Amino acid sequence: METQLKQAQKMESIGTLAGGIAHDFNNIMAIILGNTELALDDVPKWNSAHSSLEEIKKASLRAKNIVKQLLSFSRKTDQKLQPIQITSVIKDALKFLRSTIPTTINIHRDIQTTEETILADPTQINQIIMNLCINASQAMEQTGGDLNVTVAKVILDNNSAKDYPDLKSGDHVKIMISDTGPGIDPEIIGQIFDPYFTTKEVSKGSGMGLSIVHGIVKSHSGTIAVDSSQGKGTKFIIFFPLATEKPMVEAQTIHDIPRGNETILFVDDELSITKMVQRMFERLGYKVETTTTPRDALERFSLNPDNFDLVITDMTMPQMTGVKLAKKLMDIREDIPIIVCAGHSTLVNEEKAKELSLAAYIMKPIDMQETAQTIRKVLDKK
Numbered sequence: 001m002e003t004q005l006k007q008a009q010k011m012e013s014i015g016t017l018a019g020g021i022a023h024d025f026n027n028i029m030a031i032i033l034g035n036t037e038l039a040l041d042d043v044p045k046w047n048s049a050h051s052s053l054e055e056i057k058k059a060s061l062r063a064k065n066i067v068k069q070l071l072s073f074s075r076k077t078d079q080k081l082q083p084i085q086i087t088s089v090i091k092d093a094l095k096f097l098r099s100t101i102p103t104t105i106n107i108h109r110d111i112q113t114t115e116e117t118i119l120a121d122p123t124q125i126n127q128i129i130m131n132l133c134i135n136a137s138q139a140m141e142q143t144g145g146d147l148n149v150t151v152a153k154v155i156l157d158n159n160s161a162k163d164y165p166d167l168k169s170g171d172h173v174k175i176m177i178s179d180t181g182p183g184i185d186p187e188i189i190g191q192i193f194d195p196y197f198t199t200k201e202v203s204k205g206s207g208m209g210l211s212i213v214h215g216i217v218k219s220h221s222g223t224i225a226v227d228s229s230q231g232k233g234t235k236f237i238i239f240f241p242l243a244t245e246k247p248m249v250e251a252q253t254i255h256d257i258p259r260g261n262e263t264i265l266f267v268d269d270e271l272s273i274t275k276m277v278q279r280m281f282e283r284l285g286y287k288v289e290t291t292t293t294p295r296d297a298l299e300r301f302s303l304n305p306d307n308f309d310l311v312i313t314d315m316t317m318p319q320m321t322g323v324k325l326a327k328k329l330m331d332i333r334e335d336i337p338i339i340v341c342a343g344h345s346t347l348v349n350e351e352k353a354k355e356l357s358l359a360a361y362i363m364k365p366i367d368m369q370e371t372a373q374t375i376r377k378v379l380d381k382k
Helices: 002-042 048-073 086-098 122-139 210-219 271-283 294-303 322-332 350-355 368-381
Strands: 082-085 105-111 117-120 145-156 170-179 223-229 233-241 263-267 287-291 310-314 338-342 360-363
Touching: 002 048, 002 271, 048 122, 082 086, 082 122, 086 105, 086 117, 086 122, 086 145, 086 170, 117 122, 117 233, 122 145, 122 170, 122 210, 122 233, 145 233, 210 223, 263 271, 263 294, 271 287, 287 294, 294 310, 294 322, 310 322, 310 368, 322 338, 338 368, 350 360, 360 368
Parallel strands: 105 145, 263 287, 263 310, 310 338, 338 360
Antiparallel strands: 082 117, 145 170, 170 233, 223 233
């Protein structure tokens, strides 16, 4: 019980630290990513600067995903299932791992499928791959060895599915992550998915814990199993059911993104963000008013509440939070749709946003395509 309490307190401390870092970092990334997207629209593709801007955008999106992973580790994010090509997520994770895993460990990948789609949260899938691979590499750090990652499409009949608990027959993606380390002691292999169980030294940390990996797999209607032989290594096997939906295709230019002509009031205490967002929304055809203070937003809205079709507000600001501002605005005009965006906040998420009658919740850094689609979805409901 004492060990569990210490672990819980440690995770709470990590969560608080992660949240603070995420808030500031996402505000910075919002400015970088937003202005990069605007610049990409200004610079013709034949210009060498265009490819440089594309690289900045790619790096910004990677940074965005790293923050999501940080928050996922501290369990401060909501699961958001969407159709994804799982092989793309795995390839990205392996690229990142190559720079962090010792060169004495060889990474072998055998990806036999590329187009298959599963319904998943890409950040959590990335987290599963990262943690299982890091666990495997730590098991081999003294001796070196081979880390093998295999991905294949499999069709399971009823007999095959019986070999794994809770696994249904049908089309699946099968992921195998194996190492050539010392293996797991047979006496403890039955406990490795238990909460707070770890065999790592204090200095090595406890990762996210195999119990959390197990929980994420289960929440995706998947199954995870382990096979280990002492002196030969360990293999983790994961099955995810295939989805029929296809991943969303990213818009190639600003002209492919949903547009409108409504009036939006945008509130954020970062002046650089308000300037960037105003340019972004105006390019999409909207009329935009911006302010850096909630009190000014409230005053402007009070003078002419019917002048605005939508309000988008930051969550964490001086004077009052975005949720408190939203309540005051809805007291003036009950039907005004309000979107709250945040770098990180424990006070609001998608579920709480619905409870508070908010139209939507957006996580910073603001992505032009995602934000434009959310705005259009909210306004089209009116």
